[in-house]
Amino acid sequence: MIYLEKNHFIGEGEIRFCYEHPLNDQFCVKIPRVETTRDYTEKELKYFKKLSKRSKVNFQFPFYADFRQEIDTNLGLGQVFDLVRDETTNEISKTLEYYLTKDNSIDDNKLEDALKILKKQMIKHKVFTRDLRARNICCRIKNDGTVELVIVDGIGHRDFFPFADWFYYFSKKKVNRTFKKWHFDSIEDQRKYLKI
Ligand SMILES: Nc1ncnc2c1ncn2[C@@H]1O[C@H](COP(=O)(O)OP(=O)(O)OP(=O)(O)O)[C@@H](O)[C@H]1O
Ligand SMILES: [Mg+2]
Numbered sequence: 001m002i003y004l005e006k007n008h009f010i011g012e013g014e015i016r017f018c019y020e021h022p023l024n025d026q027f028c029v030k031i032p033r034v035e036t037t038r039d040y041t042e043k044e045l046k047y048f049k050k051l052s053k054r055s056k057v058n059f060q061f062p063f064y065a066d067f068r069q070e071i072d073t074n075l076g077l078g079q080v081f082d083l084v085r086d087e088t089t090n091e092i093s094k095t096l097e098y099y100l101t102k103d104n105s106i107d108d109n110k111l112e113d114a115l116k117i118l119k120k121q122m123i124k125h126k127v128f129t130r131d132l133r134a135r136n137i138c139c140r141i142k143n144d145g146t147v148e149l150v151i152v153d154g155i156g157h158r159d160f161f162p163f164a165d166w167f168y169y170f171s172k173k174k175v176n177r178t179f180k181k182w183h184f185d186s187i188e189d190q191r192k193y194l195k196i
Contacts, residue, residue: 001072004029010092013135013153015040020092021080029071029078041079045070047156051127063121064151065138084138084150093141096149097134100191106139108187110147114139115184118149119175126164126171128157132182134190 008019010028015036021027032041048067056062068080084093099106118137122128129136131154140148157164157174164174179185183193 001074002029003074004031004078011095015153017075019078020083025085026083027068027080028065028083029073029080031073031075031078044156045079051155054125059125060117060121061148062150063118063125063148064127064155081152084140084152086141087143088141093138093150095135095152096137096139096190097194099139100134100187100194106141106147110145111139111149111187114147114149115187118151119179123168123172123175127151127155128164128174129154129178130156130158132178132184134194 002022004019004022008022008029010018010020012018014033016030016032019029019031021029032038045067051066062082065082065084068082071078071080085091086093094103096111099111129151132151133154136151136153138150138152140150142148159174164170183189
């Protein structure tokens with residue numbers, strides 16, 4: 001059993017709360033809200049289990065925060081995931097939403113490049129998301145000045161026929177559709193979308 005305290009809190013969404021792991025700063029622990037069903041959590045973990053059978057050796061960088069294990073906490077059963085930290089400061093990386101709405105310290109063209117790379121990785125490695133929102137993507141600042149976009153929530157898909165899991169052609173179509181749906185064809189599109 002681990003103890004999560006207020007000072008470990010990182011952020012929250014509609015589904016769960018996110019805390020820094022008190023014993024390992026490379027991980028976070030997510031605690032589902034009381035309204036979140038166990039079924040919801042299990043579906044998500046099932047997809048991570050499927051991904052875990054694939055090799056990551058050809059990943060350009062870890063472009064999604066991977067699931068590690070479930071753990072008992074003082075706040076109930078939690079799920080341990082990789083925690084995204086900036087390479088420059090070792091601080092917990094901020095989300096893309098943060099950089100698009102509250103802090104313009106990263107050039108748009110840097111984010112645009114990072115977005116292209118993220119998309120390529122998702123297509124190539126057939127990793128999909130149902131929830132490609134700016135608040136579910138962390139911006140990992142690197143020592144060389146570039147940014148890596150890491151998906152921290154929403155990994156998975158609901159397709160009954162998983163053609164996109166098998167063929168590059170369908171994977172590309174699916175990822176392109178997701179980017180369009182969530183207004184990520186450009187950073188400019190996303191900025192406009194967030195203003196609505
Ligand atoms: N692996 C991570 N590394 C760094 N920060 C994270 C990580 N996971 C989550 N966060 C932060 O915690 C917030 C909430 O976590 P998360 O998105 O998992 O909750 P959620 O309830 O599933 O969100 P949503 O409302 O989008 O469904 C994120 O928006 C992000 O700011
Ligand atoms: Mg979220």
